[in-house]
Amino acid sequence: MSVPIETTAPTPYFKRRLYAITSDHGEVGATQTAVANLMKGWDANLYLFAGDNAYESGSVAETAAAWAVWEDEIADEKVYAALGNHDLDTDTYQPHVNFFTYFPGNRRYYSVRDGNVEFFILNSGYNTAGTQVEPDGVSSTSNQAQWLEAAVAASDAHWKVAIFHHPPYTSGVSYTPGKTALRWDFRNLGIDLVINGHSHNYERLIIDGMTYVVAGIGAKSLVGFAASVLDGSQVRNSSYYGAIKVIDNGDELDVEAWSTSSVLMDNFQIIKKAGSKGAQLIESTATESDIPSTTDTTVTQLRMRSPDDGLIYTYEVRLVNGIPTLAMVE
Numbered sequence: 556m557s558v559p560i561e562t563t564a565p566t567p568y569f570k571r572r573l574y575a576i577t578s579d580h581g582e583v584g585a586t587q588t589a590v591a592n593l594m595k596g597w598d599a600n601l602y603l604f605a606g607d608n609a610y611e612s613g614s615v616a617e618t619a620a621a622w623a624v625w626e627d628e629i630a631d632e633k634v635y636a637a638l639g640n641h642d643l644d645t646d647t648y649q650p651h652v653n654f655f656t657y658f659p660g661n662r663r664y665y666s667v668r669d670g671n672v673e674f675f676i677l678n679s680g681y682n683t684a685g686t687q688v689e690p691d692g693v694s695s696t697s698n699q700a701q702w703l704e705a706a707v708a709a710s711d712a713h714w715k716v717a718i719f720h721h722p723p724y725t726s727g728v729s730y731t732p733g734k735t736a737l738r739w740d741f742r743n744l745g746i747d748l749v750i751n752g753h754s755h756n757y758e759r760l761i762i763d764g765m766t767y768v769v770a771g772i773g774a775k776s777l778v779g780f781a782a783s784v785l786d787g788s789q790v791r792n793s794s795y796y797g798a799i800k801v802i803d804n805g806d807e808l809d810v811e812a813w814s815t816s817s818v819l820m821d822n823f824q825i826i827k828k829a830g831s832k833g834a835q836l837i838e839s840t841a842t843e844s845d846i847p848s849t850t851d852t853t854v855t856q857l858r859m860r861s862p863d864d865g866l867i868y869t870y871e872v873r874l875v876n877g878i879p880t881l882a883m884v885e
């Protein structure tokens with residue numbers, strides 16, 4: 556028995572969308588290549604970087620050399636990057652913004668949407684000498700912060716992830732306790748996850764209910780942790796280079812931190828109910844032979860996650876008077 560239901564057209568998810576992220580990767584060599592190969596092996600929808608993309612000073616030549624390993628993915632416009640302090644050392648940020656002509660907006664801070672995830676790439680603004688060079692500022696009341704507030708509010712993406720270089724919180728021995736200027740109220744802004752670099756290690760912290768990940772494990776020499784770590788520090792690892800894999804699993808965002816030697820350094824989930832989003836397709840048995848005929852018939856069955864209770868139900872697509880109709884199977 557089938558009960559017809561009203562539904563808006565769901566976004567089909569035949570493959571879970573996946574994102575590969577690392578930071579401080581801009582040093583050409585075997586480590587950078589190994590990390591890049593790890594990330595490419597995931598066949599990600601986007602490859603994202605939290606800065607220090609071109610050591611030592613982000614010059615035009617260093618920028619071109621450091622991104623060479625990502626040439627194909629850049630050609631496909633699958634690469635998005637934040638500015639790190641080293642990228643700000645030459646002509647403020649011009650080599651970076653001139654190199655990535657497809658970045659939106661001012662290319663220093665911007666958002667990029669893929670599927671149900673929107674990434675908000677920010678410019679944490681400090682160069683290696685410690686001078687803040689972002690014209691729109693980096694304080695919680697800056698023009699950049701006001702842009703973020705408006706952009707997040709305007710976004711209907713289910714998942715909202717902020718990526719920028721300097722960590723607001725880190726137990727890394729070089730930069731403990733983090734850059735206080737960047738301690739914005741990300742939770743109230745509507746951000747679900749913050750990803751940083753600069754501290755050359757892996758750390759996950761929960762501060763005031765917000766999850767912060769430091770992923771400075773992309774190539775540059777690893778750095779350990781202070782004897783006394785920050786309150787809220789959950790997981791730390793300074794033994795491996797690697798990257799993090801973020802998987803959009805509907806109401807669940809799955810995050811894994813992997814080393815180039817296949818060590819799983821961390822694994823956590825962030826849960827957020829779908830709210831008013833359309834049902835999410837989990838599995839479909841449809842094939843080309845399922846193209847509708849003109850008679851009333853069952854075309855195919857689908858397994859989808861209900862937007863109401865988050866549970867997975869079996870639906871079927873039937874032709875009713877020649878019109879495709881979605882029905883839940885009891």
Ligand SMILES: [Fe+2]
Nearest residue numbers: 607639640753
């Ligand atoms: Fe840095």
